[in-house]
Amino acid sequence: MSRPLGLSPESSALPRAGADYAEDYFAWTQDQVAALKAGRHDRLDLENLAEEVGDLGRSVKREIASRLNVLLVHLLKWRFQPAFRSSSWTGTITEQRGQILDDLDESPSLRPYPAARLGREYAVARLKAAGETGMPEAAFPPDCPFALADILDRNFFPEAEA
Template sequence: MTAQLPESQITSRSDLYEQDFYLWIQTTAELLKQKNFTQLDLENLIEEIETMGRSERRALESNLEVLLMHLLKYQIQTQRRSPSCQYTILEHRRRIEKALKESPSLKPHFDRIFEESYQAARGLAVIETGLPIATFPEQSPFTPQQILDPDFLPES
């Protein structure tokens, strides 16, 4: 059973989008199932679909930055290697692999943002370690293939 706002409170599908987003989603899904396309709030539906694509790209970038940062820390701070660090590497690698498996069309985006993400990871590594930026190579010492390789861990 779908909860509904009183009709007097809703003047259009667009208003529903603003007043009760979850109900808007349920209503939109039901209209799509019924193939009732004329009743759809197309403007907001298009915006939400585009936002979903941006969210997927941002999640990929975020996971890539965290993975690269931890690989840098693992490589530079050999005395501080821990199961927790290895877990973080494994977890973010797994998230990236899952995203690329579920959406192979993200791979070109991954390739495009690799170097930019590495630069962000360098900055994060400085904050996390307190070491000077010069400690970390200007260019990524890891290839995209290495960071996706489940058996890869950097040498000292």
């Protein structure tokens, strides 16, 4: 009988106690959770735990920045290519806003973060919008034409440029 994924008969679905961070990340995480819940602080890998907790915070910030970028690209396309508006664009705009707002609700200390990232994300979004639309970069304003409150407003869809 063949074993899927090279599992040996000794393998189990449960992590082994004292799992090594570098050898089996998932098993390590489960071992650390079990040690925390059991109050077994002597089994905690404090150095790697500290690194992972720090990475969690950074990953939320990266997610907000990435979603803000996608949102800006779609708002630019919505405004500057009204003939191509679609339910797909509406869905993307709605999804990105919702996820950003959810992240900010879960981590209120990050509420100022989108404003701090807006200029940088807009500069990249402008380039992406130019590439995706085939329009010259100069067709898009050099500075973000949308207020952050509008960008995150579930009901805001910019009108076409007159």
